[in-house]
Amino acid sequence: MKNIHILPTDKPSKLFEILQFNLLFDSQNMYSEEYKKLHKYKNKNIYITSDEEIKEGDCYFNNTGSAIERLTYKLPSGGSFCKKIILTTDQDLIKDGVQAIDDEFLEWFVKNPSCESIKTERFKIIYHTWIYKIIIPKEEPKQETLEEAAENYANYNEQINKAVQEAVKFGAKWQQEQDKKLYSEEDMREAYKWGRIYDMLEFDEWFEQFKNK
Numbered sequence: 443m444k445n446i447h448i449l450p451t452d453k454p455s456k457l458f459e460i461l462q463f464n465l466l467f468d469s470q471n472m473y474s475e476e477y478k479k480l481h482k483y484k485n486k487n488i489y490i491t492s493d494e495e496i497k498e499g500d501c502y503f504n505n506t507g508s509a510i511e512r513l514t515y516k517l518p519s520g521g522s523f524c525k526k527i528i529l530t531t532d533q534d535l536i537k538d539g540v541q542a543i544d545d546e547f548l549e550w551f552v553k554n555p556s557c558e559s560i561k562t563e564r565f566k567i568i569y570h571t572w573i574y575k576i577i578i579p580k581e582e583p584k585q586e587t588l589e590e591a592a593e594n595y596a597n598y599n600e601q602i603n604k605a606v607q608e609a610v611k612f613g614a615k616w617q618q619e620q621d622k623k624l625y626s627e628e629d630m631r632e633a634y635k636w637g638r639i640y641d642m643l644e645f646d647e648w649f650e651q652f653k654n655k
Contacts, residue, residue: 541574
């Protein structure tokens with residue numbers, strides 16, 4: 443469910459739109475407000491919400507009108523479309539006690555502007571005071587395929603390279619299907635032919651050692 447909301451603001455902000463949907467984070471205040479107005483840059487604020495109970499005095503995001511409001515009496519129409527704001531770049535809300543979004547997340551967010559939801563954790567520090575930590579997704583390292591690994595490893599000469607690649611391809615297929623027991627002795631002989639680069643074992647001995655019992 444979406445919990446990141448971006449709204450325009452006519453007040454100073456380090457986050458702004460430089461072209462349609464292109465966000466920039468100015469962590470060092472390199473761009474003056476006059477410069478941004480001259481080039482038609484649009485200041486933006488980010489609001490991160492949660493499903494926590496909205497209590498009197500809390501700021502919340504009203505999904506129906508994309509508006510920022512503060513609870514003074516009761517939520518409109520039961521408040522099913524209202525979400526508590528827990529983190530923001532809005533300086534007015536920060537002055538009123540809402541936690542500021544740190545620069546690390548803002549730098550990550552401008553590189554991932556399509557993100558609409560982020561995980562957060564909260565920690566109690568004193569009495570009823572909570573602080574929030576944003577869990578920034580970590581990029582999963584690209585994993586080599588078995589074929590790529592074989593090609594990178596077997597770079598000694600063309601003959602060995604082909605042999606290892608064919609053996610690894612067969613091994614991957616065999617591993618995926620081993621529980622189904624789909625491979626015959628003839629299949630295994632073909633694998634052995636490509637994999638037997640050095641004279642170590644005869645096939646019958648090798649087959650008996652490694653076949654599924």
